[in-house]
Amino acid sequence: MRTQVAIIGAGPAGLLLSQLLHIAKIECVVLERQDRAYVEARVRAGVLEPVTVDLLGRVGVDARLRRQGLRHDGFNFAVDGEVFRIDMAQLTGGLHVTVYGQTEVTRDLIDAALERGTPLFFEAQDVALHDVDSAGPYVTFGAEGQAHRLDCDFIVGCDGFHGVSRPAIPESARRTFQRDYDFGWLGILADVPPCGEELTYANHEHGFALASMRSPTRSRYYLQCGLDEHLDAWPDERIWDELAVRLGQSAVGMIRGPSIEKGIAPLRSFVSEPMRYGRLFLAGDAAHIVPPTGAKGLNLAASDVAFLSEALVGWYRDHADAGLEGYSARSLSRVWKAERFSWWLTGLTHRFPDMDPFARKMQLAELSYIRGSIAAQTTLAENYVGLPLD
Numbered sequence: 001m002r003t004q005v006a007i008i009g010a011g012p013a014g015l016l017l018s019q020l021l022h023i024a025k026i027e028c029v030v031l032e033r034q035d036r037a038y039v040e041a042r043v044r045a046g047v048l049e050p051v052t053v054d055l056l057g058r059v060g061v062d063a064r065l066r067r068q069g070l071r072h073d074g075f076n077f078a079v080d081g082e083v084f085r086i087d088m089a090q091l092t093g094g095l096h097v098t099v100y101g102q103t104e105v106t107r108d109l110i111d112a113a114l115e116r117g118t119p120l121f122f123e124a125q126d127v128a129l130h131d132v133d134s135a136g137p138y139v140t141f142g143a144e145g146q147a148h149r150l151d152c153d154f155i156v157g158c159d160g161f162h163g164v165s166r167p168a169i170p171e172s173a174r175r176t177f178q179r180d181y182d183f184g185w186l187g188i189l190a191d192v193p194p195c196g197e198e199l200t201y202a203n204h205e206h207g208f209a210l211a212s213m214r215s216p217t218r219s220r221y222y223l224q225c226g227l228d229e230h231l232d233a234w235p236d237e238r239i240w241d242e243l244a245v246r247l248g249q250s251a252v253g254m255i256r257g258p259s260i261e262k263g264i265a266p267l268r269s270f271v272s273e274p275m276r277y278g279r280l281f282l283a284g285d286a287a288h289i290v291p292p293t294g295a296k297g298l299n300l301a302a303s304d305v306a307f308l309s310e311a312l313v314g315w316y317r318d319h320a321d322a323g324l325e326g327y328s329a330r331s332l333s334r335v336w337k338a339e340r341f342s343w344w345l346t347g348l349t350h351r352f353p354d355m356d357p358f359a360r361k362m363q364l365a366e367l368s369y370i371r372g373s374i375a376a377q378t379t380l381a382e383n384y385v386g387l388p389l390d
């Protein structure tokens with residue numbers, strides 16, 4: 001088999017890249033390890049920056065998003081139960097975020113890819129990258145009991161943090177930067193109306209909590225928990241009780257119901273540099289991870305592939321490699337700013353196990369300063385809605 005661009009992974013990064021290449025008439029093949037149901041069922045983030053919404057519009061995959069996505073002009077902080085609002089639209093000249101689950105984004109992109117005939121292999125086994133630093137890279141994989149070789153011009157690793165693409169770059173050629181947090185997020189999904197119109201981020205003595213949503217009838221909540229916690233120690237009732245404590249005023253009228261999905265995920269900040277090695281490029285979680293606090297993971301995957309598709313168009317249409325040469329630096333510039341914001345917002349809102357009374361006072365002082373300062377709220381708002389692409 002032969003194609004121009006081999007894409008490993010059919011998450012948001014791989015799928016969006018495949019459609020950006022489709023509209024540029026650049027051939028690609030997408031190789032995904034899991035089956036379609038598994039990919040579509042993964043419950044992940046739910047806040048889209050305007051940049052991401054525009055990209056989905058550019059590839060013509062925004063019809064359902066525009067019908068069902070929820071426009072949010074602001075969000076709230078609850079500090080030991082007391083609530084104040086950040087008016088993003090007011091502070092950013094009218095920008096807003098759109099609440100629309102990543103599962104929906106993935107579903108829309110898979111539908112578009114299949115409708116448009118993008119070669120998309122689910123259940124591709126033992127994907128392996130070869131000769132990535134040559135002019136003739138190729139990928140081998142198994143599908144339906146057959147072994148395949150896919151020759152290509154470029155390979156793009158969109159296979160997430162645990163994928164095979166990043167390790168295909170020799171350790172001597174890459175540097176990683178990492179911060180692991182001593183706590184996780186317990187998340188639940190419930191088919192009950194959200195407890196408010198907008199999201200609330202809670203900093204409480206007991207720990208962080210987040211009230212989010214997927215639709216007017218489906219809520220998404222998170223509780224900070226220890227890394228040694230087990231789901232069986234968190235029956236729904238205990239989760240609802242703790243959410244009510246940590247969310248305080250913003251949980252007045254919170255409607256409880258059975259969780260339809262429940263999970264505990266660790267938090268990590270991670271970047272691997274560079275995001276290119278020869279004919280191999282990395283995009284999305286394959287290259288970087290942010291703690292979910294700032295809702296940046298999906299949005300960074302989108303900006304990576306926006307930069308990369310532009311660079312690939314330059315190479316194929318104008319035979320210019322400046323875009324490819326500059327891809328890693330350009331993506332990392334936006335990635336590091338989002339890493340900083342996600343790390344900062346996590347530090348502002350969570351209870352760190354080793355936090356002494358002074359550190360707690362610093363958190364409360366910073367939240368109090370933000371509450372009273374338009375300047376502080378503006379910097380927070382412009383990072384939350386997402387910095388410009390360049």
Ligand code: APR
Pocket residue numbers: 008009010011012013014031032033034039044045102124127158159160161162163164283284285286296297298299301
């Ligand atoms: N071969 C083929 N596919 C693979 C392999 C492999 N060896 N390893 C992983 N994959 C697939 C996974 O099954 C997954 O579908 O690659 C895809 C990676 O998707 P994501 O992990 O969603 O990463 P990305 O597309 O970069 O999107 C980042 O997704 O996980 C969230 O929080 C993250 O919101 C962020 C977004």
Ligand code: PHB
Pocket residue numbers: 044045046047199210212213220292293294295
């Ligand atoms: C979510 O709805 O899953 C969500 C929203 C905002 C965040 C993180 C997760 O910061």
